[in-house]
Amino acid sequence: MTLAHLDLAVLAALHDIMGEDYPMLVRTYLEDSQARLTRLLEAQDPKTLRDSAHSFKGSSSNMGAAGLARLCCELEHLPLAAPQAEVCALREQINSEFIQVRAAFLTVLATDAL
Amino acid sequence: MLGHSPSISVLIADDNMTDRMLLSSIVRRQGHHVLQAGNGEEAVKVFEQMRPHIVLLDVMMPVMDGFEAARRIKALAGEALVPVIFLTSMSEDEALVRCLEAGGDDFLPKPYNQIILAAKIHAMERMRRLQATVLKQRDELARHHGHLLNEQRVAKAVFDQVAHSGCLGAHNIRYLQSPYALFNGDLLLATSAPGGDLHILLGDFTGHGLPAAVGAMPLADVFYGMTAKGYGLAETLREMNAKLKRILPPDMFCCAALISVSVNRRVVEVWNGGMPDGYLLRQSGERLPIPSRALPLGILSPERFEPTTQFYSVEEGDRIFLLSDGVIETTNHDETLFGVERLEAVLDRNQDRDRLFEDIREALQGFHGESRDDVSMVQVKVVDTASLPPVALALDRGQPTPTDWSVNFEFRAQTLKRYNPLPFLLQLLQEVQGLKAQSGDLYTVLTELYSNALEHGVLALDSSLKRDAAGFAQYYQWREERLRQLEEGYVKVGLTVQPEGRSGGRLVITVEDSGAGFDVASTLARVNEGVAYSGRGMKLVKALSHGVSWSDDGRSARVEFAWGAEA
Amino acid sequence: MSAVTASPSEDGRKLTIHIDGRFDFACHQAFRDAYEKPPRPKDGFVIDLGKTTYLDSSALGMLLLLRDYAGGDNAKIRLENASSDVRKILAISNFTQLFDI
Numbered sequence: 001m002t003l004a005h006l007d008l009a010v011l012a013a014l015h016d017i018m019g020e021d022y023p024m025l026v027r028t029y030l031e032d033s034q035a036r037l038t039r040l041l042e043a044q045d046p047k048t049l050r051d052s053a054h055s056f057k058g059s060s061s062n063m064g065a066a067g068l069a070r071l072c073c074e075l076e077h078l079p080l081a082a083p084q085a086e087v088c089a090l091r092e093q094i095n096s097e098f099i100q101v102r103a104a105f106l107t108v109l110a111t112d113a114l
Numbered sequence: 115m116l117g118h119s120p121s122i123s124v125l126i127a128d129d130n131m132t133d134r135m136l137l138s139s140i141v142r143r144q145g146h147h148v149l150q151a152g153n154g155e156e157a158v159k160v161f162e163q164m165r166p167h168i169v170l171l172d173v174m175m176p177v178m179d180g181f182e183a184a185r186r187i188k189a190l191a192g193e194a195l196v197p198v199i200f201l202t203s204m205s206e207d208e209a210l211v212r213c214l215e216a217g218g219d220d221f222l223p224k225p226y227n228q229i230i231l232a233a234k235i236h237a238m239e240r241m242r243r244l245q246a247t248v249l250k251q252r253d254e255l256a257r258h259h260g261h262l263l264n265e266q267r268v269a270k271a272v273f274d275q276v277a278h279s280g281c282l283g284a285h286n287i288r289y290l291q292s293p294y295a296l297f298n299g300d301l302l303l304a305t306s307a308p309g310g311d312l313h314i315l316l317g318d319f320t321g322h323g324l325p326a327a328v329g330a331m332p333l334a335d336v337f338y339g340m341t342a343k344g345y346g347l348a349e350t351l352r353e354m355n356a357k358l359k360r361i362l363p364p365d366m367f368c369c370a371a372l373i374s375v376s377v378n379r380r381v382v383e384v385w386n387g388g389m390p391d392g393y394l395l396r397q398s399g400e401r402l403p404i405p406s407r408a409l410p411l412g413i414l415s416p417e418r419f420e421p422t423t424q425f426y427s428v429e430e431g432d433r434i435f436l437l438s439d440g441v442i443e444t445t446n447h448d449e450t451l452f453g454v455e456r457l458e459a460v461l462d463r464n465q466d467r468d469r470l471f472e473d474i475r476e477a478l479q480g481f482h483g484e485s486r487d488d489v490s491m492v493q494v495k496v497v498d499t500a501s502l503p504p505v506a507l508a509l510d511r512g513q514p515t516p517t518d519w520s521v522n523f524e525f526r527a528q529t530l531k532r533y534n535p536l537p538f539l540l541q542l543l544q545e546v547q548g549l550k551a552q553s554g555d556l557y558t559v560l561t562e563l564y565s566n567a568l569e570h571g572v573l574a575l576d577s578s579l580k581r582d583a584a585g586f587a588q589y590y591q592w593r594e595e596r597l598r599q600l601e602e603g604y605v606k607v608g609l610t611v612q613p614e615g616r617s618g619g620r621l622v623i624t625v626e627d628s629g630a631g632f633d634v635a636s637t638l639a640r641v642n643e644g645v646a647y648s649g650r651g652m653k654l655v656k657a658l659s660h661g662v663s664w665s666d667d668g669r670s671a672r673v674e675f676a677w678g679a680e681a
Numbered sequence: 682m683s684a685v686t687a688s689p690s691e692d693g694r695k696l697t698i699h700i701d702g703r704f705d706f707a708c709h710q711a712f713r714d715a716y717e718k719p720p721r722p723k724d725g726f727v728i729d730l731g732k733t734t735y736l737d738s739s740a741l742g743m744l745l746l747l748r749d750y751a752g753g754d755n756a757k758i759r760l761e762n763a764s765s766d767v768r769k770i771l772a773i774s775n776f777t778q779l780f781d782i
Contacts, residue, residue: 013228017228059130062224365739365742389773406774409774409775
């Protein structure tokens with residue numbers, strides 16, 4: 001069974017690597033990502049936008065949030081001439097995707113604690 | 115699992131805490147020690163303090179990005195190899211190009227694959243250790259080389275002491291030799307015999323370095339020692355060969371060219387064993403090669419070594435030129451040899467013999483030959499003995515000296531064939547303190563009288579034969595033949611020393627041979643007319659001694675030397 | 682890289698050593714092994730220089746070592762098929778007086 005927004009195989013590997021530090025890793029990611037997401041949503045110039053998208057893509061892919069990583073990749077590679085509407089649309093998608101990812105992780109953490 | 119690397123310290127720099135935490139765990143699980151940094155600047159600082167073995171750098175970081183950090187870390191590392199692996203989620207091709215341009219050694223894409231990371235760390239660590247080994251060996255090599263150079267310096271200093279008794283500085287000798295020629299096996303010696311003859315040796319030992327140099331010292335010792343005592347080329351060669359045969363391993367030997375220049379007798383005696391052709395350059399422009407006819411020294415056992423020398427007549431102004439094979443074997447970048455033909459072309463073109471070395475050097479440069487350490491050349495000009503510096507005198511050691519004695523020798527056929535009694539006789543006479551100052555003249559006179567007695571008397575050779583080049587060669591050929599076939603005959607030498615006054619004395623030398631004698635009266639008459647080569651010897655004897663006379667039949671000569679009483 | 686190979690004659694009484702390429706110091710060990718390892722041939726040695734391109738003084742030294750090993754003055758050693766360049770080197774050092782060429 002695959003949770004729609006997280007790759008379970010990756011999570012299993014992470015669990016394996018981190019051992020008892022696994023929850024801390026997830027919590028770090030969630031906190032970090034929150035800040036990163038804010039920066040991305042509020043970015044004014046193209047460079048900041050691209051860099052934040054790139055960075056978010058990296059950690060998300062490491063954590064198994066493949067969908068989120070893909071969206072960030074799209075945003076990162078948007079041509080400069082792209083209409084502002086497209087940029088906003090992508091940003092919205094990333095935002096909602098992250099909310100899903102976050103919920104999924106919290107669930108995982110909860111079930112783990114059992 | 116992969117063959118695991120020994121535990122090393124790894125620096126992980128990433129501003130993304132999640133990624134950094136994850137990567138640190140992965141690396142720690144592989145058994146390594148982890149250092150962390152949150153940006154490029156911090157990474158450089160940590161590197162400087164802790165000197166990790168491998169560095170993992172995220173590309174995009176605040177304050178200082180990964181590329182700049184990589185540059186600085188590489189600079190701090192210096193000669194040592196510190197592998198830098200970039201962490202990136204860029205697309206493959208783009209990543210590779212930029213990382214390589216920044217000086218990185220590899221890159222690791224995100225998401226991290228721990229197996230790939232382990233493999234990369236393993237490979238990088240092997241490279242790092244390889245580089246460290248190379249540097250260590252290089253330093254060790256440099257150290258050894260330094261020792262070697264020092265040993266050579268010491269060996270050279272010792273050798274120079276042995277060689278200092280030579281006279282390479284005489285003004286009729288010009289030579290060219292690299293200061294390190296000795297360590298390529300090249301040897302150049304020159305010294306005077308008591309009678310004023312000049313002996314020169316140009317040698318080339320097999321091998322390089324100290325083994326080549328070490329053989330040179332005993333050889334020089336023999337060369338100087340025997341020449342000083344008055345021995346000729348043949349005896350000196352026999353002794354040098356025997357010595358080298360004894361002390362050198364079987365695969366080492368010494369190619370050599372030896373010459374004896376006798377200005378008095380207008381003769382050059384040569385022996386060449388294994389060296390390239392030497393050349394006799396006459397005033398007339400004629401060029402005679404002196405080829406190698408014998409095996410090099412140190413190969414044949416003493417019983418089988420029979421040195422045969424060649425004789426050439428020379429006039430004042432003629433020159434003898436010897437060279438080592440460094441000249442011939444100089445190669446240019448096409449791997450062509452300079453060769454004998456080119457050298458002979460230079461000899462032909464050269465007009466001013468004093469510029470011969472410069473001409474050859476120019477030719478070598480024009481040939482674009484790589485310059486070599488073993489190019490040695492020597493040139494001897496036949497000059498009037500009077501212009502040469504006097505031979506060094508033995509010091510008065512204050513020993514008791516025999517002042518009143520006489521002795522008679524009869525050297526018969528078997529002795530005449532192989533033994534040269536002159537050095538021995540000179541040795542005897544040198545015991546007499548008052549005669550030491552006249553050693554040179556004594557030796558010249560003794561040589562002259564003995565040669566006359568042996569060649570004209572016992573062997574019945576006509577010296578007028580030596581008038582021209584063909585006759586000259588014939589003369590010496592017959593000399594060798596007749597000496598070999600000699601069964602009967604003798605040369606008697608008598609020495610009488612008597613004191614005169616308080617500290618003076620008189621020496622009488624008588625030399626008698628078993629030959630047919632000659633017409634003394636008419637020969638002396640011809641001498642006074644200034645004609646005939648054969649008379650030159652007589653003139654010389656007259657000039658050097660305090661009186662000379664012959665018996666009527668010419669078979670016996672009597673010469674006197676005196677040394678004064680102090681005023 | 683030069684090659685040194687040894688081939689004994691059928692009856693084992695003679696040993697032929699071939700030298701391909703440059704005969705210089707690098708061949709030192711191979712040359713020694715070539716004549717020391719096989720049993721001593723009663724009729725002596727033959728050195729085939731047919732493919733030898735170059736000979737230097739260390740090669741001359743190696744020949745002297747072989748001569749020493751093979752009985753010194755009584756050694757039976759023949760040098761065959763030398764090129765004119767190689768022959769020239771042997772001539773200048775008068776090795777014709779020591780070996781059959």
